[in-house]
Amino acid sequence: MEHAPLDLPDDPRLAGNIAHFAAALRRAGLPVGPDRLLMAVEAVTVAGFTDRADFFHALQAVFVRRPEHRATFAQLFRLYWRDPRYLEHMMGLLTPTVRGVQEERRARPAEKRAAEALLDAAEGPDPEVAGEPAEEVKIDASATASGRERLRNLDFEQMSTAEMAAAKRMLTTLRLPVRPLASRRRQAAAAGRIDRQATLRAALRKGDLHDLRRATPRIRWPNLVALCDISGSMTSYSRALLHFLHAVANRQGQGWAEVHGFTFGTRLTNITRHLRTRDVDAALAAAGAEAQDWEGGTRIGDALHAFNRDWSRRVLGQGAVVLLVTDGLDRGDPERLAFEARRLHLTARRVIWLNPLLRFDGFAPKAAGIRALLPHVDSLRAGHSIAALEGLATALSQPDDRGELTRLRG
Structure with missing residues (x-):
């Protein structure tokens, strides 16, 4: 410089x-x-x-x-x-x-x-710097119904500092529903299907078959795994998503078994432990300090390879849902990207792709990286605004939700 x-x-x-x-x-x-x-x-x-x-x-x-x-x-x-x-x-x-x-x-x-x-x-010196204490004025862009609606639909990248602060407050109130999974294992219950093995064991102890034992499938909760692109074109969107993810990870009774977060630009970084910090500012500051490739290039294929090799067996074993947050503009080999995306798709229960480029009406999958990813995701949504993130609830509550996939796959 x-x-x-x-x-x-x-x-x-x-x-x-x-x-x-x-x-x-x-x-x-x-x-x-x-x-x-x-x-x-x-x-x-x-x-x-x-x-x-x-x-x-x-x-x-x-x-x-x-x-x-x-x-x-x-x-x-x-x-x-x-x-x-x-x-x-x-x-x-x-x-x-x-x-x-x-x-x-x-x-x-x-x-x-x-x-x-x-x-x-340019409006004048800051009162605190000039030595005159002044009451801090906070701009609440969500104070009115019209203001909230505008903020809901505003692109994260186009938000001012005050608007982003208001948006983050709104993001902490969003819910991310989760559907429980029925395990192959069963548990004793007053109602349900007859458990033949338990009934026979009881009969051997008591000498009769009058006591029919019943069982229902055990309920287990899936993991939520977010892979967030933090390259230059994705920084604003991933910051907002991580703020939302922190709220989900720290909400009591939110349903998810575990919430895992990873960032990638030119390398993959696991920031899960930072998301568990209760203070959101401290959590995201620590995550930002650990991920050294903010606002750099993008190697999606390399990042997915590192995740599949080092982390997939650890975090995807409970029928996990994966949120892939990227614009798909990859600098690497598209064939490698397609191979690693397929591996990810095979090991996760669902892969939901959030691509901010969908905010453009004329968006078409022309980039090689986008075309490589399309066949290996279950749902495709925009993720560029609060309203778009609210749409995640639909994608998660409806297993057959495909978002924009049908239109783009032709």
């Missing part, structure tokens, strides 16, 4: 500029408090600020504590300290007119958060 010579104000104004920058970072979702602001001013003073690269890395070392915040920090640094014209360019990308899936570049989530945060910062 090349940096031009830095032209900063004199020292008395430097602290103020860093304070405004810190406020913008906080609006963009980074956990920046007064202690970090003081550390940043001290770090810049020690490191010097005649060179842009030193200035960038000094601030990054203080303000960025999670890998997933690096992209947002870099975009906001560019907006605030380098190129004022970039803000106008970014705002033009926030609400593009979609003519096709790949015809127009859309603002990346990190770019959107940076642009929105800087627009907010």
Whole structure:
């Protein structure tokens, strides 16, 4: 990353500029408090600020504590300290007119958060940074019926920081129903089919056949396994799904035997233990720190191979339902992807594919990765909004639900 010579104000104004920058970072979702602001001013003073690269890395070392915040920090640094014209360019990308899936570049989530945060910062200094305590104002986009309906159907990738916060609150209330499975094993019951073996054993003990024993199948609950693509094009959607998955994993009496979560971009990462942490922010922060391939490339075939080899026997043995969250835009060999998808399909009870590209009316399975996956899933749904995730309830409660599969398979 090349940096031009830095032209900063004199020292008395430097602290103020860093304070405004810190406020913008906080609006963009980074956990920046007064202690970090003081550390940043001290770090810049020690490191010097005649060179842009030193200035960038000094601030990054203080303000960025999670890998997933690096992209947002870099975009906001560019907006605030380098190129004022970039803000106008970014705002033009926030609400593009979609003519096709790949015809127009859309603002990346990190770019959107940076642009929105800087627009907010332009309204004036943050009251807390200026030293004047102020009551925190929370925007609740779901306060009204119309607001809730709009939020339900809004694309996760197009949400502002406030809208995403409101959406996450709504996601925690969603239910993901599960159908119990009848086991081959049976248990004694007052009603049900006659258990011949138990009846004969009782007859041998008592000497008569008057006491007929009955039994019903034991009920067992399946596992829920989510495989979430965290490549650049899927970041917003997978973050929302993981937030939803955390709520399901921590809801008492939710029915699922176990909830397992995996992320993949260029490698597979098991984040199940983090989903069991009660605090959602701590859980997802730990998951984000462990998965080092956020917003990178996509190797779906390699990820499925690693899952089939290392994890399928451990987590798919109870008639598990698999949620595959990906747009199917794979950089690997489509034949390898098809082979591994078939293996996954054979070992899981059901594979439900959530593909955000289905939000486009003219979507067609043209990409090789999408065509490789289609024959090996049971249901295909969009998963790009709260309303789309609510549709999972239909897919799970109706075993014959196919979503968009029938249309796309032709």
